[in-house]
Amino acid sequence: MTVVALRHRRPYTDRVSLRIDQDHGRFRSIVRGRIRQNLRKYISQGELLGRQGKDVVSIPIPQIDIPRFRYGDKQQGGVGQGDGDSGDPLSGEEQEGEGGKKAGQGEGQHALEVEVTLDELAAILGEELALPNIENKGKAKLVNKKDRYVGIRRVGPNSLRHFKRTFRHALRRQIGMGTYDPKRPIIIPTRDDMRYRSWKTDEEPIANAVILYMMDVSGSMGDEQKEIVRIESFWIDAWLRSQYKGLETRFIIHDAAAREVDRDTFFRTRESGGTMISSAYKLAAQMIENDYPSGEWNIYPFHFSDGDNWSVDDTLACIDILKQKLLPASNMFCYGQVESPYGSGQFIKDLREHLKGDDRVITSEIRDRDAIVGSIREFLGKGR
Amino acid sequence: MSSFALKTALPAYLHDEQLKMEAYARGFGLDFFPTVFEVLSYDQMNEVASYGGFPVRYPHWRFGMEYEQLSKSYEYGLSKIYEMVINNTPSIAYLLEGNSMVEQKLVMAHVLAHVDFFKNNFAFAVTDQGKNPETGAPLRKWIDTMANDGAVVRRWANRVGIEKVEEFVDQCLSLENLIDPHKPFSPATATRKGMVEFEGEDKTPTPETPRLRVDHDYMEGFINPPAFMDAQRKKTADDLEKAKKFPERRDRDVLGFLLDHAPLEAWERDVLAVIRREAYYFAPQMQTKIMNEGWATYWHSKIMTEKACDASEIIDYADRTAGVLATAKGQINPYKLGVELYRSIEERWNKGQFGKEWEDCDDLDARRNWDRRLGQGRKKLFEARSLYTDVTFVDEFLTPDFVAEQKMYTFGYSQRNNRWEIETRKFQEVKQKLLERLTNGGNPFIYVEDANQGNRGELLLTHEHMGSDLRVDYAKEVLRSLVRVWKRPVEVQTVVDGKKTLLRFDGQEHLQRALT
Numbered sequence: 024m025t026v027v028a029l030r031h032r033r034p035y036t037d038r039v040s041l042r043i044d045q046d047h048g049r050f051r052s053i054v055r056g057r058i059r060q061n062l063r064k065y066i067s068q069g070e071l072l073g074r075q076g077k078d079v080v081s082i083p084i085p086q087i088d089i090p091r092f093r094y095g096d097k098q099q100g101g102v103g104q105g106d107g108d109s110g111d112p113l114s115g116e117e118q119e120g121e122g123g124k125k126a127g128q129g130e131g132q133h134a135l136e137v138e139v140t141l142d143e144l145a146a147i148l149g150e151e152l153a154l155p156n157i158e159n160k161g162k163a164k165l166v167n168k169k170d171r172y173v174g175i176r177r178v179g180p181n182s183l184r185h186f187k188r189t190f191r192h193a194l195r196r197q198i199g200m201g202t203y204d205p206k207r208p209i210i211i212p213t214r215d216d217m218r219y220r221s222w223k224t225d226e227e228p229i230a231n232a233v234i235l236y237m238m239d240v241s242g243s244m245g246d247e248q249k250e251i252v253r254i255e256s257f258w259i260d261a262w263l264r265s266q267y268k269g270l271e272t273r274f275i276i277h278d279a280a281a282r283e284v285d286r287d288t289f290f291r292t293r294e295s296g297g298t299m300i301s302s303a304y305k306l307a308a309q310m311i312e313n314d315y316p317s318g319e320w321n322i323y324p325f326h327f328s329d330g331d332n333w334s335v336d337d338t339l340a341c342i343d344i345l346k347q348k349l350l351p352a353s354n355m356f357c358y359g360q361v362e363s364p365y366g367s368g369q370f371i372k373d374l375r376e377h378l379k380g381d382d383r384v385i386t387s388e389i390r391d392r393d394a395i396v397g398s399i400r401e402f403l404g405k406g407r
Numbered sequence: 408m409s410s411f412a413l414k415t416a417l418p419a420y421l422h423d424e425q426l427k428m429e430a431y432a433r434g435f436g437l438d439f440f441p442t443v444f445e446v447l448s449y450d451q452m453n454e455v456a457s458y459g460g461f462p463v464r465y466p467h468w469r470f471g472m473e474y475e476q477l478s479k480s481y482e483y484g485l486s487k488i489y490e491m492v493i494n495n496t497p498s499i500a501y502l503l504e505g506n507s508m509v510e511q512k513l514v515m516a517h518v519l520a521h522v523d524f525f526k527n528n529f530a531f532a533v534t535d536q537g538k539n540p541e542t543g544a545p546l547r548k549w550i551d552t553m554a555n556d557g558a559v560v561r562r563w564a565n566r567v568g569i570e571k572v573e574e575f576v577d578q579c580l581s582l583e584n585l586i587d588p589h590k591p592f593s594p595a596t597a598t599r600k601g602m603v604e605f606e607g608e609d610k611t612p613t614p615e616t617p618r619l620r621v622d623h624d625y626m627e628g629f630i631n632p633p634a635f636m637d638a639q640r641k642k643t644a645d646d647l648e649k650a651k652k653f654p655e656r657r658d659r660d661v662l663g664f665l666l667d668h669a670p671l672e673a674w675e676r677d678v679l680a681v682i683r684r685e686a687y688y689f690a691p692q693m694q695t696k697i698m699n700e701g702w703a704t705y706w707h708s709k710i711m712t713e714k715a716c717d718a719s720e721i722i723d724y725a726d727r728t729a730g731v732l733a734t735a736k737g738q739i740n741p742y743k744l745g746v747e748l749y750r751s752i753e754e755r756w757n758k759g760q761f762g763k764e765w766e767d768c769d770d771l772d773a774r775r776n777w778d779r780r781l782g783q784g785r786k787k788l789f790e791a792r793s794l795y796t797d798v799t800f801v802d803e804f805l806t807p808d809f810v811a812e813q814k815m816y817t818f819g820y821s822q823r824n825n826r827w828e829i830e831t832r833k834f835q836e837v838k839q840k841l842l843e844r845l846t847n848g849g850n851p852f853i854y855v856e857d858a859n860q861g862n863r864g865e866l867l868l869t870h871e872h873m874g875s876d877l878r879v880d881y882a883k884e885v886l887r888s889l890v891r892v893w894k895r896p897v898e899v900q901t902v903v904d905g906k907k908t909l910l911r912f913d914g915q916e917h918l919q920r921a922l923t
Binding site for chain 1: 453454457458462463466467468469470471472474475476479569573577580581582583584585734736737738739740743744813814815816817818819820824826827828829830831832837840841843844849850851853870875876877878879880881882884885888899
């Protein structure tokens with residue numbers, strides 16, 4: 024019986040455009056409005072990071088409710104069915120005030136999980152912070168050409184012969200001509216029966232923007248400081264990803280020496296050495312030289328630290344590398360200084376002093392989580 | 408048959424099954440409208456369910472939200488809609504594509520019982536839209552009605568803008584539950600005026616016409632000349648007219664009152680009328696949730712176990728039914744409560760466990776073995792499904808034995824322990840609580856008291872307090888909607904924490920003040 028059911032297919036039951044799509048679309052736009060309203064809260068709490076899937080983020084928003092005259096809950100109670108003595112609690116999860124609700128009378132506090140694509144989220148961020156779009160600096164747009172076998176042709180090389188199709192056409196022709204003999208089922212394709220695979224060339228944009236994240240992981244950077252960097256980098260990623268077709272990210276951690284790591288390690292590592300910022304800048308300059316010819320790439324070095332550096336000499340070395348190597352190659356250089364109880368916070372002052380008037384350098388002090396929004400705006404507000 | 412937006416004809420093998428199920432149901436005495444089954448894929452099912460069963464309705468984002476939730480919970484495997492049926496002639500029911508044969512049969516049996524209920528329960532008579540001139544059968548063309556309403560709203564949306572219309576629909580939906588389900592209601596002849604109640608003679612005394620003081624009788628004609636007296640009389644009559652309360656009697660049909668008297672633009676009136684019509688259409692279903700689901704469950708299990716299932720299907724059937732009848736803590740499952748009540752009625756009337764003699768019998772043993780072999784159970788069942796709604800049904804047929812057998816209890820919020828707790832299993836209290844929850848569909852009673860409050864054209868509503876307070880934050884939002892519709896300040900008298908309280912919104916700010 025079920026086999027019949029499975030075979031039974033009507034042309035219209037495939038996903039056609041549904042009437043609900045319009046209403047659903049307007050619901051989505053209401054949701055978008057809600058997210059925008061609460062964006063600052065989402066950013067400073069950083070709760071979206073754990074909810075990130077491959078391309079989507081799942082966001083809890085308070086259930087959108089239609090207010091009516093109705094009874095308050097706590098006075099009301101209700102009737103149930105089952106075991107238990109008087110004074111026994113209703114089961115654990117009922118305690119939040121769910122009890123006694125019949126379907127359709129749900130509590131107003133339920134959160135609704137909505138999925139939003141990263142692109143959409145970036146767009147919302149852009150609207151809310153009034154971020155300008157970034158001009159691709161006239162650098163060559165790189166495209167990768169890729170062939171994919173998607174079609175069928177009547178001519179082609181034998182190596183691309185589509186055996187099944189060819190057979191089918193030959194069979195059809197032979198039956199049509201009456202030359203097919205079921206007792207001696209020999210099929211001989213003619214030239215007209217031959218079918219070959221054919222390909223289409225897709226142009227895929229390849230990455231032409233790269234973010235080089237650098238972070239100080241010396242002892243003075245605590246968990247909270249790293250969390251701030253993590254949240255901030257999430258949003259910077261989201262925004263730049265929406266601006267460029269492809270985006271690469273590289274991660275460098277440093278204390279007294281620098282090394283490249285993957286994203287996970289970047290946010291987890293905690294070292295206890297001293298701090299030599301120049302080591303990270305050297306490595307970044309090295310990377311650019313090796314992998315990212317500045318004529319073709321949009322390069323974004325971001326450096327986060329608590330502002331402590333080993334010595335004045337090292338700071339001067341940093342300035343030197345910046346001026347000679349990093350700045351000329353990059354779209355902009357961003358330095359975010361996260362306040363920590365141990366850091367002196369001197370480095371940002373040095374940067375400002377030595378690179379005064381250079382608008383390729385953007386510095387931002389991030390006092391606490393609430394300051395993240397402002398700092399994102401400072402970094403991305405120039406549209407470079 | 409109504410033409411449909413979706414092309415969803417029933418395949419032959421299901422049609423055969425439908426004929427069989429209908430024959431079984433008729434054999435048991437069920438009497439239903441012609442019923443059209445359609446097969447939907449799951450996303451069509453979710454769509455139609457989001458629209459409350461109607462494939463074509465007015466546009467509103469709330470349906471989109473419903474859809475988001477339904478499709479999410481389907482995709483995550485949390486829930487699945489088996490069955491949906493619309494009170495319409497012919498009745499339309501939806502089957503889910505890809506369900507097993509047992510499930511489809513079960514749904515058909517369930518649906519046919521629902522349709523029997525639609526046709527025969529008295530509360531649903533208000534959804535009649537006239538009679539078929541040839542057969543005399545009631546006409547309920549609600550799919551068409553809703554589609555027309557939808558078209559009207561869509562047309563207005565094109566004219567004045569979807570945002571404006573949708574925003575107004577939001578406001579109207581806040582007021583959706585302010586109807587009077589007992590008001591005799593027939594959409595075809597929906598005249599609210601002309602309902603007269605005779606109350607005997609007019610007891611209000613006619614006030615005396617004021618006249619100037621006259622010290623000497625002979626001066627009367629000079630000091631109060633007839634022309635002056637006429638003017639005075641007219642003035643008192645006018646004052647009396649002005650002082651007359653409006654509405655004369657308080658009105659529970661707040662939506663209807665607003666429709667008749669609020670200063671609405673043409674498009675607003677149309678939208679409000681649509682919302683009100685739908686509210687009245689859905690009211691009988693709210694009033695008979697337990698009875699309706701119980702009835703359908705009773706009959707699907709009867710038909711499936713006695714007629715339609717073969718041996719290979721019975722386990723699957725039992726599994727599905729067990730899922731339907733499962734109870735959760737702190738909730739009443741209307742399917743379960745309903746079907747058990749019907750079964751208890753059947754047993755009692757089969758054995759003659761009713762009437763004075765039964766009520767007066769104190770002998771436990773005698774009661775246990777009480778069997779008069781009356782065999783009136785089936786007859787009583789059909790009588791009950793026609794003549795009751797949930798409130799009267801529970802009031803009439805809930806017995807102490809039943810409450811004990813079904814392990815029913817009341818629960819409430821314990822402030823001390825900060826949690827929900829079972830309170831008692833005493834019959835009277837369980838019944839009381841259950842009736843409270845069912846009365847007016849669990850909605851507060853709200854009346855239009857005075858539409859010219861303080862002679863300033865302000866609207867005064869009263870909440871008849873019956874033990875539970877209103878949720879004040881929600882009430883304030885509703886006041887906002889009322890002001891949007893009435894366009895003058897609106898207040899509602901209620902009780903908060905045992906004190907008479909007035910909530911008022913004047914379009915700018917909210918006011919909450921205790922009344923002495």
